[in-house]
Amino acid sequence: MTRKDLVANIFDKGSFLCIGLDTDPRRIPKHLLKYEDPVFEFNRRIIGATHDLCVAYKPNIAFYEANGAEGWVSLERTIDIIPENIFTIADAKRGDIGNTSAMYARAFFHAMDFDAVTVAPYMGEDSVTPFLGFENKWVILLALTSNKGSSDFQLLSLDTGRPVYEAVLTTARQWAGTGQLMFVVGATHPEKLADIRKIAPDNFLLVPGVGAQGGSLEEVCRYGLNKEVGLLVNSSRGIIYASDGEDFAEKAREKALDLKNRMSEILDRTFG
Amino acid sequence: MTRKDLVANIFDKGSFLCIGLDTDPRRIPKHLLKYEDPVFEFNRRIIGATHDLCVAYKPNIAFYEANGAEGWVSLERTIDIIPENIFTIADAKRGDIGNTSAMYARAFFHAMDFDAVTVAPYMGEDSVTPFLGFENKWVILLALTSNKGSSDFQLLSLDTGRPVYEAVLTTARQWAGTGQLMFVVGATHPEKLADIRKIAPDNFLLVPGVGAQGGSLEEVCRYGLNKEVGLLVNSSRGIIYASDGEDFAEKAREKALDLKNRMSEILDRTFG
Numbered sequence: 001m002t003r004k005d006l007v008a009n010i011f012d013k014g015s016f017l018c019i020g021l022d023t024d025p026r027r028i029p030k031h032l033l034k035y036e037d038p039v040f041e042f043n044r045r046i047i048g049a050t051h052d053l054c055v056a057y058k059p060n061i062a063f064y065e066a067n068g069a070e071g072w073v074s075l076e077r078t079i080d081i082i083p084e085n086i087f088t089i090a091d092a093k094r095g096d097i098g099n100t101s102a103m104y105a106r107a108f109f110h111a112m113d114f115d116a117v118t119v120a121p122y123m124g125e126d127s128v129t130p131f132l133g134f135e136n137k138w139v140i141l142l143a144l145t146s147n148k149g150s151s152d153f154q155l156l157s158l159d160t161g162r163p164v165y166e167a168v169l170t171t172a173r174q175w176a177g178t179g180q181l182m183f184v185v186g187a188t189h190p191e192k193l194a195d196i197r198k199i200a201p202d203n204f205l206l207v208p209g210v211g212a213q214g215g216s217l218e219e220v221c222r223y224g225l226n227k228e229v230g231l232l233v234n235s236s237r238g239i240i241y242a243s244d245g246e247d248f249a250e251k252a253r254e255k256a257l258d259l260k261n262r263m264s265e266i267l268d269r270t271f272g
Numbered sequence: 273m274t275r276k277d278l279v280a281n282i283f284d285k286g287s288f289l290c291i292g293l294d295t296d297p298r299r300i301p302k303h304l305l306k307y308e309d310p311v312f313e314f315n316r317r318i319i320g321a322t323h324d325l326c327v328a329y330k331p332n333i334a335f336y337e338a339n340g341a342e343g344w345v346s347l348e349r350t351i352d353i354i355p356e357n358i359f360t361i362a363d364a365k366r367g368d369i370g371n372t373s374a375m376y377a378r379a380f381f382h383a384m385d386f387d388a389v390t391v392a393p394y395m396g397e398d399s400v401t402p403f404l405g406f407e408n409k410w411v412i413l414l415a416l417t418s419n420k421g422s423s424d425f426q427l428l429s430l431d432t433g434r435p436v437y438e439a440v441l442t443t444a445r446q447w448a449g450t451g452q453l454m455f456v457v458g459a460t461h462p463e464k465l466a467d468i469r470k471i472a473p474d475n476f477l478l479v480p481g482v483g484a485q486g487g488s489l490e491e492v493c494r495y496g497l498n499k500e501v502g503l504l505v506n507s508s509r510g511i512i513y514a515s516d517g518e519d520f521a522e523k524a525r526e527k528a529l530d531l532k533n534r535m536s537e538i539l540d541r542t543f544g
Contacts, residue, residue, distance in 0.1 A: 022371075022372070024375070060368075060372055060375075062366070062368060062372045062373070062375035062376045062379070063372075063375050065344075065375070065376065065379040066375040066376070066378045066379045066383065067383070068344055068348060068379070068383050068384070069341045069342075069344040069345045069348065070341075071344075072337075072340055072341040072343075072344045073341045076340060076341065091368075093366065093367060093368050093392070093395075094334070094365065095365060095392060096332075096334060096363075096365050097417070097418065097419040097485075098419065099294075100294070100332055100334045100335075101334070103296070103332075103334035103335050103337070103338040104334045104337065104338070106338045107334070107337040107338045107340070111338065111339070111340050112340070120365070120367060120392045120394050120395075121394060121424075121425060122392050122393060122394045122414055122417075122425060122426065123365075123392075123414070123417050123419060123421050123422065123426075124419065124420070124421020124422060124423065124424030124425055124426070125420070125421040125424055126419050126420050126421040127419065127421050128421075142394055142395070145369070145394075145395050146369065147369040147370065147395060147396070147398050147399065148396070148397070148398050149395050149396020149397040149398040149399050149400075150395065150396060151396065152393075152396030152397055152443055153393060153394060153396055153436065153439060153440065153443070154394065154395075154396070156430055156436070156439060157430065157431045158428055158429065158430055158431065159428075159429045159430065159431050159433070161431070164425065164428070164436060167425060167428060168425065171424055171425070213369075
């Protein structure tokens with residue numbers, strides 16, 4: 001998907017919501033277990049109930065891999081039913097030497113036609129560039145993550161006086177333009193978003209950590225919005241596990257609608 | 273596998289060779305394509321021809337994922353036929369927030385019974401510890417990788433005057449003992465191994481980059497050996513793609529035997 005189409009979708013829908021499909025067979029409602037592929041059934045109903053409210057879905061690849069070959073089938077079937085105009089993110093956090101990253105790119109962009117894949121920066125340029133060779137496909141590079149461990153290495157101060165994650169932002173922006181490169185910035189660090197916007201004013205940011213992890217949508221928007229919105233705010237568990245009963249899809253819609261309405265308000269207020 | 277068993281296997285076999293199973297369906301000999309699962313057939317014959325020469329196999333997960341659900345089946349079948357006393361490494365370079373790393377741990381340690389998984393450090397402690405909750409299972413954490421991009425972030429100097437990868441070594445050693453934690457150190461940085469041994473004298477190091485990437489076994493051993501050997505030296509392409517004809521397994525054995533013989537000599541010379 002092009003950046004232009006993504007931005008148009010956001011304004012059309014009044015939403016920059018990304019819904020994380022962290023689908024765990026042990027957490028989905030019991031009545032779905034009678035189906036041949038319960039994970040797919042769950043995703044199908046969640047997507048059916050929410051696709052008008054969000055602009056992106058983000059399957060968390062770990063949850064599918066944990067089920068082996070079957071999980072991979074559930075993932076492939078899920079991607080196939082996501083409507084064409086919704087941005088799809090393989091949350092995989094891959095990154096390896098060039099020939100290996102090229103294989104991951106093939107898995108996610110060619111075999112499965114995701115729009116984007118999350119990539120870990122530790123191995124540097126040649127671990128990232130193989131993902132950039134696909135037209136209108138995106139790398140979403142980890143910069144400052146939402147978890148506690150983000151302080152272990154990402155926030156260490158370099159001899160330049162700047163933290164490691166800022167070096168990731170600055171350096172990676174030399175590898176790709178804003179039509180192919182986003183960054184992951186956790187909602188749990190809203191105060192850092194102003195600094196990040198100085199370094200990466202135009203890049204889209206994928207922001208996890210609103211909801212179960214405690215980040216605030218309003219704080220994220222205060223510091224993170226740019227002229228073209230520039231944010232995809234993700235919620236996973238807070239939406240998809242809103243209920244474990246037969247009403248799970250309906251309850252997921254309520255949670256998604258609540259976030260979407262707050263986003264619409266922010267967009268109206270900001271862009272009139 | 274316990275550390276004690278791993279060390280015993282190394283001395284028994286006179287080898288600290290790890291063979292990387294980077295099996296690409298586009299590179300395997302054409303005559304195997306008639307089989308239902310050519311990747312598995314290739315691996316089965318490589319393992320049959322080399323298992324007495326190595327102490328570890330390292331499937332590179334990207335190469336299996338690139339084939340989707342089928343690839344995952346090839347991987348599962350491969351793991352099932354590796355002899356019990358050979359250390360198995362899922363070269364996956366995973367690392368995510370806690371609940372997600374826990375799913376990856378389940379995929380590789382529970383669903384597939386690998387002995388070890390490679391993990392990327394960028395997200396810090398809570399992305400790594402979920403892998404440590406399995407008895408006699410190992411984390412192999414990226415420290416200083418073999419690729420060119422290793423200089424982009426790993427070699428940046430912190431305000432302490434030390435490079436980022438040294439902070440990874442020092443900090444991660446607080447998370448796990450030497451019976452569960454190894455580090456990846458590329459053979460392309462042999463001169464750094466002496467520094468690394470000062471920080472991590474007892475940890476095993478997984479050393480890729482000998483062979484196709486140009487690293488030297490002798491240099492690696494000069495600086496990297498410790499009292500219990502402490503090295504697993506990996507070769508992938510240099511062994512498994514030694515020939516693309518019907519003699520591929522035989523030629524792979526020759527390449528593996530050459531490395532193994534050089535390792536035996538080094539072990540004899542060092543440990544008498």
